[in-house]
Amino acid sequence: MAEQPVLDTYDIVIIGAGPVGLLLSTCLARWGYKIKHIDNRPEPTKTGRADGIQPRSLDLLRNMGLKPAIMAHEPxxxxxxxxxxxxxxxxxxxxxxxxxxxxxxxxxxxxxxxLLHQGLIERVFISDLEKNGVNIQRPWTIKGFRSDEKKDPEYPVEVDLEHVDGGAKETVRAKYLFSGEGSRSFVREQLKIGIKHKDxxxxxxxxxxxxxxxxxxxxxxxxxxxxxxxxxxxxxxxxxxxxxxxxxxxxxxxxxxxxxxxxxxxxxxxxxxxxxxxxxxxxxxxxxxxxxxxQGIADKYTLDHRVFMGGDACHTHSPKAGQGMNTAFLDALNLAWKIHHVEAGFADRSLLHSYETERKLIAENLLNFDAKYAALFSQKAPAAKDIAAATETERGAEKKPAGEEENQFIKTFKESCEFTSGYGVAYNPNSLNWSPSHPAQSSIINPKGNKNRTGRILINSNVTRVVDANVVHLEQEIPLNGSFRIYVYAGKPSVTSQALQDFAHNLNKESSFFTSYLRPDINSVSHHEKHNPHSYFFTFCTIFASKRSDIEISRDVPQVLARYRDHIYADDIWDHRVPDATAASHAKMGLDQERGGVIVVRPDGYVGIVVSLVEGSATVAALNSYFGAFSSKSFGEPRAQL
Amino acid sequence: MAEQPVLDTYDIVIIGAGPVGLLLSTCLARWGYKIKHIDNRPEPTKTGRADGIQPRSLDLLRNMGLKPAIMAHEPxxxxxxxxxxxxxxxxxxxxxxxxxxxxxxxxxxxxxxxLLHQGLIERVFISDLEKNGVNIQRPWTIKGFRSDEKKDPEYPVEVDLEHVDGGAKETVRAKYLFSGEGSRSFVREQLKIGIKHKDxxxxxxxxxxxxxxxxxxxxxxxxxxxxxxxxxxxxxxxxxxxxxxxxxxxxxxxxxxxxxxxxxxxxxxxxxxxxxxxxxxxxxxxxxxxxxxxQGIADKYTLDHRVFMGGDACHTHSPKAGQGMNTAFLDALNLAWKIHHVEAGFADRSLLHSYETERKLIAENLLNFDAKYAALFSQKAPAAKDIAAATETERGAEKKPAGEEENQFIKTFKESCEFTSGYGVAYNPNSLNWSPSHPAQSSIINPKGNKNRTGRILINSNVTRVVDANVVHLEQEIPLNGSFRIYVYAGKPSVTSQALQDFAHNLNKESSFFTSYLRPDINSVSHHEKHNPHSYFFTFCTIFASKRSDIEISRDVPQVLARYRDHIYADDIWDHRVPDATAASHAKMGLDQERGGVIVVRPDGYVGIVVSLVEGSATVAALNSYFGAFSSKSFGEPRAQL
The missing domain is CATH 3.30.9.10 (D-Amino Acid Oxidase, subunit A, domain 2)
Known part of the structure; x- marks a missing residue:
């Protein structure tokens, strides 16, 4: 290594400034990583290309604070x-x-x-990147790369870059290389990764x-x-x-x-x-x-978990369902937080393996869906009553006679709506997405009635923020900060008071997930830090089944949770989907309105695990086991005692 | 006049770039007027000053397309x-x-x-003005002015302007002069208009x-x-x-x-x-x-209807209720469209007289309110049940026993909420705000059940736009374009088909308000013009009490209304305030869900008149009489025949 002291080093080199590359770059730049980002076009997309942002992607852009800039173009x-x-x-x-x-x-x-021109969407990301000191280097292209952890365990990837006119050349070292090059990916070709054509x-x-x-x-x-x-x-x-x-x-x-x-x-x-x-x-x-x-799908998304690909480099399909950009966004989001947690020292490096398994499944579903969707559209026009049945809401909908099956059309239609909206993305069980085969085993996991499904995004709900009485969308309250989101549904304070105290007490114990990843600068964190006063590993929200005016933070909330004073909420907003609930957010989540529960949401918004909030140490113990399954440390008591 | 050929001429000279001057300038610049706008500060407000935008003002800013820029600052x-x-x-x-x-x-x-720093709000307006070619001239001040319609009927006002350091000087001629100078108004002093101190x-x-x-x-x-x-x-x-x-x-x-x-x-x-x-x-x-x-209020807002004042130049009061900027906005809005309608040839010059009568009343109410509000706050804390009663919603509220009076606290509280929200602004009857003493007399005016009150803003409602199935806020659908807003509630097509045809037929008759103010360039108006294809005097919206999918514009909508194809709506969105209505917008307005009705809203958003939609000529005749009361022409049949 001593022979090559002149090479610049980066956390990641990103090739291609389309949707997948830009979202990845934007996340990592915000979280403090050093990025080399190149694109072989002299400027962003001028006309044409993808332009459909599905409902779930708009949620994501809002969570990144980019929605106003998108909507300013009046799409x-x-x-x-x-x-x-x-x-x-x-x-x-x-x-x-x-x-x-x-x-x-x-x-x-x-x-x-x-619907908005891709170039305008790209510019929203580019302007955000510039605020974080990242400028796309254009028009530059990749000419070669080598990855060797033995040669340099810290910066194992060497990348050769060149101005498209062949003049300037540069070789840099990086921890990661990402190809967001589109369907004709140089990186994919070099890695000799094949494309499978399903259809x-x-x-x-x-x-x-x-x-x-x-x-x-x-x-x-x-x-x-x-x-x-x-x-x-x-x-x-x-x-x-x-x-x-x-x-x-x-x-x-x-x-x-x-x-x-x-x-x-x-x-x-x-x-x-x-x-x-x-x-x-x-x-x-x-x-x-x-x-x-x-239609095609890459056989692999990575070979060595140092060089990754995403977006059109991994999957191509017809433009009909408008899924290209949205799938690209979610590829990038999935990879971004995993790289972050590995590099921050929170997660075991094996976490990166879940990128391909999670995202390739979604691409396969997309290709299967594409075929089904085409068939759905080419069959004879559906009957009006089927459309009505397929689109009916909870309120005022006729009750279906018991035992009557939905017909195939309605079933396919509903699936396709879930899919095209982006709300249908579902990751399979693994160490992040709890299932009965997960290492975390406890009778209080996945409590009866729970409506959140692991591997799916958190259910939306409205609550009132206690400190300023603002009515807010709870699922948007934590920005895309790369942290796990821990929602402590605290039910009725009179019922859960002891359980909450026990929860706080066990969090603060040595070698809990909480104490294991405290910020090194914790004593100098600003009084105004809202999301990460203790750690970048997690952000806490506490939600009471009370009226806002009945909650006194200094009295009702244990100190460790009270430190997140902008994330304490009253579940006191009526919701037409659960019209009889007194605590609508608890009810929508399927949690007991008196006893609450704890929902852990991955940094990308997908539910990881749901646990009851109980007196004693079991709740924190269950979270310790959950996080221990993929973290760089193991937490709490030996697992056998669970 | 021949002796002064060198003076530049403007439609209006505006002194002061605080909220009142900026809103006036922004409106008039958008509507095509030539503006000289000066301010004696070298740059916009740096710190401090007013910062409260009440709910109704946010509606207004949204209607101007400026809300996203305000909200981008995360107030x-x-x-x-x-x-x-x-x-x-x-x-x-x-x-x-x-x-x-x-x-x-x-x-x-x-x-x-x-709540947002006034300087940030000012910059939102300034940037919009720049798009329309208006740059605030700073730091300049007014040194004198003379108004003489005999000397120059077109540009009667001569204004002397000077750089604050005394170097450059300029004298210009204008149709109007406006003082938005704040409480120490040079213009007000020159006009020797006194300030009355109520308290x-x-x-x-x-x-x-x-x-x-x-x-x-x-x-x-x-x-x-x-x-x-x-x-x-x-x-x-x-x-x-x-x-x-x-x-x-x-x-x-x-x-x-x-x-x-x-x-x-x-x-x-x-x-x-x-x-x-x-x-x-x-x-x-x-x-x-x-x-x-x-607390003080100017005796007059104008002397000759050429030189006007608004905002703090006319009224000062305590900052407690946060009303300063909001009252200034509404002063400007009220004057802007009236100047526009006079200068466009739509309205009789006497329309300008209503600026002072309408806005001075509001300032007087504000000062009275200020005293009441202070008293409300200084009395002993209200009982919890009174607060609950005062803030209860329609849904789930206990029915009050018949005859039980609201107590004084609740009454004052409700009034004060209406006032501070801006929704309480109510203009008295005059030629714009119909009342039984208005020249327009017809049994179909102000139909039974009508819930919109003339002189108040239009009730909010959600509807579905037919052409693109977007769910929209109806009251926001017409931007602040200086036009009267005519909402044709068309009930059920099967019931109103003839009435709609008759309405269209009578609109098209010679010397109706519709045919009297057609655009001179009507034959070259773009196919894509949404709001003013026929005239800048009005914009039409048509709302059916049907599901969106049941409406076929080419079949159900007379051609003249169908030309506003982006303003045709289905009243098919459920509203919790009228849970049993099948056509919630009709119901909220208090209009018959089968027969509809016509609501005329002033360009500033206040209701002018409500008329039944009937077969024959009576509906258009009523509108002709209404508009004839303040327009530059008289319309339709001789009034005696009404």
Whole structure:
């Protein structure tokens, strides 16, 4: 190593400044990591590309504080999807139905898809990165890399970078290398990682963004249109823009040619025929492109847990369900906090293994879904009663007769809504997502009635913050700070007083998860630190089943939890989904409204474990075992005593 | 006039870039007027001054598209007010109760007061002005003005301006001059307009913004604290800032001296004594000031309807209720659209007379309220049951036994909440605000059940926009575009089909209010124009008591209304305030859910008139008479035939 003292070192080198690279970079930059981020384009995306932000992704952007900057561009919001088919009665197409894109059976804060030009979304991240001192180096590309932990255990990855015009060159060392290069990934090719094509059918798509003048009534809705002249998909956009997707060729065509193309004018003429009896004229075309797409998934997301890939480098699929950017975001989020916990010394390095297992499953689900979704759309229009049944809300919905099965259409529809909204992402059991086979074993884990499912995001709820009486969205109260989120539902103070004291007492014991990762600078932390006064490993929230005015923090909250004084809440806001509950947030979580419970949420928002809040040491002991399963230390009493 | 060809001309010269001047300038700049705007400070407010945005003002800022920029600063939000008094049992103060600052009996979108440094708010306006080509000229001041319609009927006002260092001078001509100079208004003095002091009691206030370390539990709430050592008011702010108001002297003191002052340290020591048994230490003081305040109101807001004043130039009062900036905003809003309608040729010049009559009444109410509010706070702590009764919501509230009167406390409390929220502003009947003595006379005006009160803002409601299925806040759908807002509640299409056709037919008749003010460029208006395709005088919205999916614009909506295709709505969103209504927006307005009705809202958001939607010509005839009462033309059939 002494021979190479001149190489700059970074925590991570990130290749590609699309959604996956930018989200990863933004998280790690905020959490204090040193980043080299390059992109081979001279500037951010100018036109076209992905543009759909699903409801769950909007939650995530809000949690990062980026939602206002996104919404400032006044994106289009898609609440419903309309279906158009050849009319039986007249010439041309007719609307056969509309569906909510995120029906109310999904408890979403933002029950719509947000549509905005990818370049504008990229710029929101780039401007945040600049605040944290990271500037994307453009137009630069990767020319080679080597990873060898034996040679340099601290910075095992050596990366060769080059200006795209071949002039400047640079070799740097890093702890990690990440490829967010898109479907043609140099890193993936170098690693000789194959792509598996689940569905052998490939397509050529034409996509056109423009401003149109039309009397087609659903031009501001997402539409799937089938006609005797072909099919088209309509996606509204900001600033009166509309995107049209037209399938130009399919590998099922007799004359299939993956290089088949069509001119702008041909696509417009095709759209005019398909939209009959309505007229359409283009005032302006902003972007037009033809590209072949095959569904594919990378065999591996990493080889050595030092060089990782995410986003389109790992999975490609049709643009129809608008999942590309959202899946990329969640790849990055999943990896970001795991790298952070390993590098901060909180987690065992094996935590990184769960990136591929968790995210590859989601990509596989996405590809399976893509096929199902296509089939759902191509079958005959569903009956109105099925749509009504599929989109019904809890309130006012007719009770289903006992034993009556949902039909296949409704089942698929509901699944597809969950999937496209992003609320359907579910990670399998592992050391992070508790299941009966998890090392943490205790009768108080997963209490009866619990409605949060491990591996899924926390259920939304409204509560009142005690210190300032603000009504807030509880699931958004902790920003994306890389910490585990521990929600102590404290039920009624008169009932849980002893349990809370015991909880605090056991937290403070030597070698608990709490005392094991205290900040080294804990004695000089500002009085105003809201989220991480004790440790970057966790943030606590305490929620009482009381009215705000009945809670006195100095009297009701043990000191260790009271230190999070901006995270103490009254569960006193009525919710139409649990109209009879006196403590709606407790009720939505499926926790006892008197006795409470503890919910641990991973830094990325997915539920890890739910435990009863009981007197004695069992609650903290269960958390110690849970965290001990993937942490760099083991906590508490020997496990045999649990 | 020929002797002065060199003078630049403006539509308006605005003196002062505080809230009142900025809001006026922003509106008029957007609507295309040529503005000279000066301020005698070298830059916007750096620290201190007003900082409370009441719920109704936040609605207004949102309607102007400025709310996101305000909220980007993460202001504090005050949901509750806490009261602290000397403890009977122990040494020091104790909390005697808390009240919602905007209880749920007020149907507010934002039931809180937003607190943000005035300079940040000013910059939001300034940046919007710059987009419209207006730059505040600083530091310049006004040295003289003359108004003479005989000399120059078009630009009657001549204004002498000067750089504050006396170097540069400029004389310009304008149609209007506006003083938003604050309480020491040069313009007011020149016009020799007196100030009437309703309450002879004056006060000296100390105000301190800073970051504190304290164990006082309500430091993030608005608090009124009485102690044996004096009184203090706590107002939370953005970025952990807190503002303290301390009364330093009162003209009721035996040793009253309006020049009495106190040092920063004296005020801090005083606060420490008052807050016992809690401790408080300052980490940083951002601003400290001592100033005398007397309640006062200008005798006139204008002399000749060319030179106007608004904001603190017209009314001064204690800062306790946080009304200064909000009242200033509404002064400006009221004047802005009236100048616009006169200059656009829509309204008779006499419309400008209503500025003083409407706004002076509000200032008088404010001063009366100020006294009542002070009394409310100084009396003994209210009983818990009275607070509960005063803040109860519709849902779940105990029914009051018939005949039981609300007690005085509850009555005053409710009034004060309406007032401080801004939802209590009510203009008296005049040509704009219909009453039985209005020239428009028809049995279909003010239909039975109507819940909107003329001179008050439109009731809030949620509806679904038909073209894109977005769920929207109806009262926000028309931006602050200077146009009258005509809400056609169209009930059930099967019932109102003929009435709607007749409405459209009569609109299109020669010399209706509709045909009288068509845009001269109507034939070249863009297909994408949403709000003013026909005229800047009005914007139409049409709301059906149907599900969105049952509405087909091309079939159900007459062409003239269908042109506003982005303003066609389905009244199909459930509302907890009218849980049994099938068409909640119709129900909240008190309109028949089958037959609908028409609500005309002034450009500033206040209801002008409510009329039934009937078959035949009566509905349009009633609107013709209403608009004819203040317009530059008279409309429709001779009035005798109504």
């Amino acid at each position: 289009a919001k898609v609440y419903e999807v309309a279906f158009w088919d050849p009319s039986a009665k007249a010439k041309g197409i007719t609307r056969t139905g509309t569906w909510a894109s995120c029906p109310s059976f999904i408890d979403a804060r933002y029950p719509f898809t947000t 052998p059918i490939a397509h050529v798509w034409g996509v056109m963004d423009g401003v149109v003048k039309t009397d087609f009534p659903d031009i501001k809705m997402k539409c799937t249109i089938h006609s005797e002249y072909g099919s088209i998909m309509v996606i509204p956009r900001e600033n009166n823009l509309v995107r049209l997707y037209i399938q130009i060729a399919s590998s099922t065509d007799p004359d299939w040619n993956p290089r088949k193309t069509a001119t702008e004018e041909e696509v417009q003429n095709s759209a005019k025929r398909i939209l009959q009896p309505y007229s359409i004229e283009w005032e302006r075309v902003e972007w037009y492109s033809v590209y072949p797409i095959g | 504090a939000k005050v949901y509750e007010v806490a009261f602290w008094d000397p403890s009977a049992k122990a040494k020091g103060i104790t909390r005697t109760g808390t009240w919602a600052s905007c209880p749920s009996f007020i149907d507010a979108r934002y039931p809180f007061t937003t 002879p009691i004056a006060h000296v206030w100390g105000v301190m913004d800073g970051v504190v370390k304290t164990d006082f539990p309500d430091i993030k709430m608005k608090c009124t604290i009485h102690s044996e050592y004096g009184s203090i008011m706590v107002i939370p702010r953005e970025n952990n800032l807190v503002r303290l108001y301390i009364q330093i002297a009162s003209s009721t003191d035996p040793d009253w001296n309006p020049r009495k002052t106190a040092t920063e340290e004296e005020v801090q020591n005083s606060a420490k004594r008052i807050l016992q048994p809690y401790s408080i230490e300052w980490e940083r003081v951002e601003w400290y000031s001592v100033y005398p305040i007397g």
